[in-house]
Amino acid sequence: MSAARLRALAACFFVSGATSLVLQVAWTKQLSYALGTTLYAVTTVVAAFMGGLALGSLLAARWLDRLRRPVLAYAGLQGLIALCGLASIPVLRATPALFAPIHAALGGHPLLFFAARFALVFALLVLPVTLMGMTLPLVAGVFARGGDRYERETGLLYGINTLGAVSGTLLA
Numbered sequence: 001m002s003a004a005r006l007r008a009l010a011a012c013f014f015v016s017g018a019t020s021l022v023l024q025v026a027w028t029k030q031l032s033y034a035l036g037t038t039l040y041a042v043t044t045v046v047a048a049f050m051g052g053l054a055l056g057s058l059l060a061a062r063w064l065d066r067l068r069r070p071v072l073a074y075a076g077l078q079g080l081i082a083l084c085g086l087a088s089i090p091v092l093r094a095t096p097a098l099f100a101p102i103h104a105a106l107g108g109h110p111l112l113f114f115a116a117r118f119a120l121v122f123a124l125l126v127l128p129v130t131l132m133g134m135t136l137p138l139v140a141g142v143f144a145r146g147g148d149r150y151e152r153e154t155g156l157l158y159g160i161n162t163l164g165a166v167s168g169t170l171l172a
């Protein structure tokens with residue numbers, strides 16, 4: 001991969017890391033209102049984030065060999081992540097309306113109600129985070145095909161993504 005292409009991809013990974021963590025902070029804030037406490041919000045968002053990243057990495061590893069243009073697939077994933085991000089806050093704002101019927105259906109049982117709310121919100125967040133988890137493996141696969149600089153360039157992109165994540169957290 002040319003140096004110019006690597007720089008462009010690094011810039012994309014920085015922005016991707018930043019926007020991912022801005023979303024994570026926004027989701028946590030929105031869910032602290034919907035779930036009634038920041039502890040539940042953070043727990044749900046972090047669980048969805050870690051689970052989705054792992055699932056996305058697994059899916060990307062399975063599909064990588066079938067992709068002729070992984071960088072184009074990366075761009076498509078980023079577009080889908082953006083759409084999910086735009087839709088996520090209005091969707092999360094709508095979840096409290098579902099909680100009363102769920103509570104009634106579960107007979108008011110607090111543990112079951114907590115588990116149902118967690119499962120509902122987790123399901124809403126897992127798609128965008130799974131897409132996020134697919135991005136690094138797709139691009140790292142490009143380097144694996146390239147041979148000798150795989151570890152260095154993949155590590156560089158991951159580090160830049162992490163710096164973007166820190167920046168996104170501070171920005172949010």
